[in-house]
Amino acid sequence: MTSTTLDCLTCGACCWLGPDVLLSDEDAERFEADPRLAALTYIYTRPGWSPVRFMRADPVTNRCIAFEGTLGQCRCAIHPDRPNLCRIFEVGSADCLEARRKAGLD
Secondary structure, eight states, rough: OOTTTTOGGOEEEEEEEOOOBBHHHHHHHHHHTHHHTTEEEEEEEOSOOOOOEEEOOOTTTOOOOTEETTTTTEEETTTTGOOOHHHHTTSSSSSHHHHHHHOOOO
């Protein structure tokens, strides 16, 4: 399967599998400046480490808080503002295909 035959809106496996999206320093600054985006994140702290910001999980589904819809018919609620990690995730990559396999979409 190639990226030309895959459509994120008819998949969503990478977002559906979990919310552990680490925000880069640039993302964290951008999200902190917008209360709407900051509300979708949490700050993880560990003694001796610098705090880091992650996307939150939906408390009901444990999916990314910005994931809307169902697996196979979905969208990102913050697509224009999504974190860099989401922006660079490559459709059709080994990680994409693995997420699809784990979600049962292979």
